[in-house]
Amino acid sequence: MTEMEMQRTISVLVKNRPRVLARVAGLFARRGFNIDSLAVSTTESEAISRMTVATTCDLPTLRQIAKQVLKLHDVVRVIDHSESNIVERELCLIKVEVERGQRAELISLCDVFRGDIVDIGNGTVMVQLVGDKDKIDAFVDVMADYEIAEMVRSGKIVLDRGGQG
Amino acid sequence: MSQETVSGAQALLRVFEEENVDVFFGYPGGAVIPIYDALYDAENIRGVLPRHEQGAAHAADAYARVTGKVGVCMATSGPGACNLVTGLATAYMDSVPMVAITGQVKTNLVGMDSFQEADVTGITIPITKHNYLVKEPYQIERFPDLVREAFYLAQNGRPGPVLIDIPFDVSAGPIAWAERNIKALDGYEEPQVPAEADIDRAAELIETSERPVIMIGGGVASSDAHEEIRELAEKCNISVVHTLMAKGCFPETHELSMGMPGMHGMSYASYAIQNADLLIVIGARFDDRITGDLSRFAPDADVIHVDIDPAEIDKVRPASVGIAADAKTATAAINETVGRRERGEWEDHLKQFKTEHALAYSDEDELMAPQFVVEKLYEVTGGEAIITTEVGQNQMWAAQYYPLEEPRRWCSSGGLGTMGYGHPAAVGAQIGRPDDLVVDIAGDGSIQMCMQELTTGVIHNLPYKIIILNNSYLGMVRQWQDMFFNKRYSGVDLHGNPDFVKLAEAHGAVGLRCDERESVVETLEQAMEVEDRPVMVDFIVAKEENVFPMIPAGQSFDEIIECPIGDDTE
Numbered sequence: 001m002t003e004m005e006m007q008r009t010i011s012v013l014v015k016n017r018p019r020v021l022a023r024v025a026g027l028f029a030r031r032g033f034n035i036d037s038l039a040v041s042t043t044e045s046e047a048i049s050r051m052t053v054a055t056t057c058d059l060p061t062l063r064q065i066a067k068q069v070l071k072l073h074d075v076v077r078v079i080d081h082s083e084s085n086i087v088e089r090e091l092c093l094i095k096v097e098v099e100r101g102q103r104a105e106l107i108s109l110c111d112v113f114r115g116d117i118v119d120i121g122n123g124t125v126m127v128q129l130v131g132d133k134d135k136i137d138a139f140v141d142v143m144a145d146y147e148i149a150e151m152v153r154s155g156k157i158v159l160d161r162g163g164q165g
Numbered sequence: 166m167s168q169e170t171v172s173g174a175q176a177l178l179r180v181f182e183e184e185n186v187d188v189f190f191g192y193p194g195g196a197v198i199p200i201y202d203a204l205y206d207a208e209n210i211r212g213v214l215p216r217h218e219q220g221a222a223h224a225a226d227a228y229a230r231v232t233g234k235v236g237v238c239m240a241t242s243g244p245g246a247c248n249l250v251t252g253l254a255t256a257y258m259d260s261v262p263m264v265a266i267t268g269q270v271k272t273n274l275v276g277m278d279s280f281q282e283a284d285v286t287g288i289t290i291p292i293t294k295h296n297y298l299v300k301e302p303y304q305i306e307r308f309p310d311l312v313r314e315a316f317y318l319a320q321n322g323r324p325g326p327v328l329i330d331i332p333f334d335v336s337a338g339p340i341a342w343a344e345r346n347i348k349a350l351d352g353y354e355e356p357q358v359p360a361e362a363d364i365d366r367a368a369e370l371i372e373t374s375e376r377p378v379i380m381i382g383g384g385v386a387s388s389d390a391h392e393e394i395r396e397l398a399e400k401c402n403i404s405v406v407h408t409l410m411a412k413g414c415f416p417e418t419h420e421l422s423m424g425m426p427g428m429h430g431m432s433y434a435s436y437a438i439q440n441a442d443l444l445i446v447i448g449a450r451f452d453d454r455i456t457g458d459l460s461r462f463a464p465d466a467d468v469i470h471v472d473i474d475p476a477e478i479d480k481v482r483p484a485s486v487g488i489a490a491d492a493k494t495a496t497a498a499i500n501e502t503v504g505r506r507e508r509g510e511w512e513d514h515l516k517q518f519k520t521e522h523a524l525a526y527s528d529e530d531e532l533m534a535p536q537f538v539v540e541k542l543y544e545v546t547g548g549e550a551i552i553t554t555e556v557g558q559n560q561m562w563a564a565q566y567y568p569l570e571e572p573r574r575w576c577s578s579g580g581l582g583t584m585g586y587g588h589p590a591a592v593g594a595q596i597g598r599p600d601d602l603v604v605d606i607a608g609d610g611s612i613q614m615c616m617q618e619l620t621t622g623v624i625h626n627l628p629y630k631i632i633i634l635n636n637s638y639l640g641m642v643r644q645w646q647d648m649f650f651n652k653r654y655s656g657v658d659l660h661g662n663p664d665f666v667k668l669a670e671a672h673g674a675v676g677l678r679c680d681e682r683e684s685v686v687e688t689l690e691q692a693m694e695v696e697d698r699p700v701m702v703d704f705i706v707a708k709e710e711n712v713f714p715m716i717p718a719g720q721s722f723d724e725i726i727e728c729p730i731g732d733d734t735e
């Protein structure tokens with residue numbers, strides 16, 4: 001398990017300062033760590049931003065990433081989620097081209113995935129879906145039966161469950 | 166009490182004084198004129214003017230290496246700052262504490278492609294420990310603390326260069342002065358204390374090992390842990406190998422010294438590591454020039470790894486005991502805990518191996534061997550010089566044939582391998598240690614990269630010596646072409662080199678030349694007599710001498726090519 005390459009997630013709490021994103025992203029790039037997804041946002045504290053980084057690697061590599069990132073002066077804390085119980089969410093907006101006759105079928109698919117239809121335009125329907133990565137991947141697979149006009153995913157965000165963190 | 170207001174430039178220089186900066190290496194330009202203007206009135210700070218900003222950075226770097234203080238360099242915006250880049254990267258790779266000040270265009274012009282604007286903070290993120298563009302109100306408000314923080318970061322933990330990019334209007338404009346309180350600085354941390362359990366475990370491994378070897382690296386130099394290392398070695402009778410960065414941190418003539426391992430290290434050093442059952446690695450980071458093929462490096466050894474940077478532990482070679490702490494503190498803790506260990510068969514075996522595999526070279530070319538020159542230099546200087554080096558074969562021969570007894574006498578670009586480093590380093594080292602003999606062991610290629618600093622040396626009456634091992638080649642590259650590319654010499658011929666004697670004289674320095682074995686000592690002695698200016702000696706040496714031993718890149722000790730013995734060279 002520890003040696004296995006799989007998608008793992010860390011949260012990087014950073015001081016809210018100019019160029020901090022470039023510092024973190026640049027470190028990943030120059031050390032050859034790939035970023036599968038990245039979400040940056042404000043937090044409960046005004047001075048701190050939170051970056052959620054998903055990366056595919058083995059556990060020793062993840063540990064090395066965490067240690068390297070923590071060396072950056074503007075990084076306050078790195079949380080390694082690989083061994084904790086987490087809530088993971090991602091938001092996806094997907095716009096598909098559907099004939100009028102296909103709409104009912106699409107709506108029932110959305111129901112199964114608990115997706116919401118947020119816009120209907122001429123010939124397109126936009127669906128919003130919230131869930132973990134697997135759920136969204138599965139939905140996107142299903143949507144591939146239609147013509148996907150545009151799609152965007154927010155990148156995953158993660159919090160540890162319960163009183164930890 | 167009403168708050169005192171000073172200019173940004175004055176605040177900067179005041180913090181310099183607090184930090185005991187009595188000299189910095191800087192080159193002016195439009196964006197730093199306010200700082201140079203404040204310098205005009207500063208009584209306790211001297212600005213040394215090199216002839217190229219790269220020289221400023223390397224000089225500050227070597228100043229730091231030989232004094233243990235923070236080295237400071239300065240450059241103007243745009244081109245000036247860009248010229249510091251090589252020097253910053255050099256210091257970063259070798260973890261040298263430095264503060265670099267760069268001027269920047271006015272804050273309202275930043276981001277507008279203004280005249281002499283370069284995104285210096287952007288450019289230097291990967292080669293500094295941290296950097297600042299002093300532009301936001303929250304930074305300007307706490308400017309004195311920001312500068313103190315830069316000095317603190319440069320030295321604290323794993324040292325490294327920190328850059329402050331200061332727009333013209335910030336150094337010229339008003340700043341609220343604030344008193345010093347280091348503990349209140351952003352980023353202040355209490356030193357890491359090694360965990361008792363780890364120290365116990367390390368001591369136990371040492372006591373039970375049969376074939377232990379200590380490997381020391383640059384961290385021992387930067388934490389001044391040489392005495393603790395010696396105590397550990399002597400108490401437990403353990404042989405010590407040093408990386409290029411730790412040269413002099415354990416006396417190389419000590420009977421427990423097993424020299425430098427790695428690509429061009431002594432074969433007995435690599436042999437010791439390769440056959441050890443325990444490696445006690447202190448302040449070293451398993452660089453690929455040391456390990457070669459990692460999967461075959463020290464296959465039987467358990468590893469105790471002490472490094473102040475937690476990210477170094479388990480980065481390359483997993484450790485049985487990882488101790489993220491200062492080398493000096495951690496070694497002292499181990500010394501207190503570990504029991505005495507008697508000298509055993511292993512030590513005797515190593516000692517014998519060492520005599521059987523001593524360094525050797527054949528001096529059979531019509532021209533003298535470069536190693537011969539370094540050996541004579543060692544004799545003439547009694548082994549007491551501060552050595553700076555360029556990069557290439559000259560650097561390896563310096564490491565091999567000039568054993569050092571003391572730390573902070575060695576300035577060489579280990580991590581980056583920067584040609585051109587050695588000469589400005591000699592300038593910085595001589596300014597930092599005016600009473601010591603400073604010698605740059607140079608190649609004919611490298612020396613031409615920062616030649617212009619001869620003027621700096623002449624103006625400041627710096628009596629350092631430059632020993633050019635002139636082989637008319639970019640020798641180290643030629644060696645690789647010789648050994649691995651069928652002798653297809655390409656781009657390495659330096660014919661057309663300038664007349665180095667005349668060049669020295671044109672700068673007002675002393676130039677000497679020597680092309681025969683018999684007059685090497687005499688020429689060196691002549692060089693040593695000069696006390697008021699640099700001396701450059703052009704030693705004409707064998708053109709195609711190679712550096713041995715050699716473990717080809719990516720290979721292991723099994724593939725070592727030993728030193729030639731007697732006649733059987735190529």
Ligand SMILES: Cc1ncc(C[n+]2csc(CCOP(=O)(O)OP(=O)(O)O)c2C)c(N)n1
Nearest residue numbers: 557558559582584608609610611639640641
């Ligand atoms: C700035 C820089 N450029 C290129 C190199 C690649 N390089 C490494 S050694 C070497 C040859 C150095 O020649 P010289 O200074 O004459 O030393 P020698 O090896 O002949 O002793 C070169 C070109 C380097 N290390 N640094």
Ligand SMILES: [Mg+2]
Nearest residue numbers: 608609638640
């Ligand atoms: Mg040469």
